Amino acid sequence: MSRKPWSADDIPNQKGRVSVVTGATSGIGKETAKVLAQKQSTVILAVRNVSKGEKVAEEIRADYSDADILVMPLDLSSLRSIQAFSSLFLAKFNRLDLLINNAGVACLMPRLMTDLKF
Ligand SMILES: NC(=O)c1ccc[n+]([C@@H]2O[C@H](COP(=O)([O-])OP(=O)(O)OC[C@H]3O[C@@H](n4cnc5c(N)ncnc54)[C@H](OP(=O)(O)O)[C@@H]3O)[C@@H](O)[C@H]2O)c1
Known part of the structure; x- marks a missing residue:
């Protein structure tokens, strides 16, 4: 007996849940945010x-007019940015249901170092 392949249709309704998708400006992150x-x-x-993020948010809203989307700055190569994101998130939300740690690079890029300064 063949099983139907998994698809986004199998994801249950997420109303009331809060999701963070890192690196949602393109590729897998953008598609994940859309779904x-x-x-x-x-x-x-x-x-x-952020301007790239706002464009993606607009695109998603164009497809789903009641989409509840917020763009927030987060550069994962800077601990200061991570701390600022966390503070802003905690000021706005009292729950986090899904954290999609998607941001990253898939191929050889110029070498970057994390900025460890707070
Ligand atoms: N595609 C594949 O075949 C494949 C295979 C194995 C693993 N992966 C992993 O899956 C993830 C997504 O891949 P993808 O192909 O969708 O990549 P992608 O289209 O290049 O998207 C990567 C995303 O990560 C963001 N990003 C990169 N560095 C960041 C940083 N320091 N802080 C915040 N955001 C950052 C990019 O932001 P900007 O728009 O600002 O550049 C972009 O939104 C990556 O982690 C990749 O390593 C992908």
């Missing part, structure tokens, strides 16, 4: 390029 918004989660696009 979570469609499933009615509150979705935070945690991105290092």
Whole structure:
């Protein structure tokens, strides 16, 4: 007996849940954010390029007019940025249901060092 392949249709409704997707400006992160918004989660696009993030948010809202999306700055190569994101998140939300740790690089890029300064 063949089983139906898993698809986004198998994801239950996420209403009332809060999701953070890092690196949601392109690729897997963008698609993940789109599906979570469609499933009615509150979705935070945690991105290092806010204007790119706003464009993605607009795109998702164009497809799902009631999408609950917020763009928040997060550069994971800077501890200061991570701390600022955390403070802002905690000021706005009292729960986190899904953390999609997607941001990253898949191929050889110029070498970058994390900025450890707070
Ligand atoms: N695609 C694949 O075949 C594949 C295979 C194995 C693993 N992965 C992993 O899956 C994840 C997504 O891959 P993808 O192909 O969708 O990549 P992608 O399209 O290049 O997207 C990567 C995302 O990560 C963000 N990002 C990179 N460095 C960041 C930082 N320091 N702080 C915040 N955001 C940062 C990028 O932001 P900007 O828009 O600002 O650049 C972008 O939004 C990556 O972690 C990758 O390593 C992918």
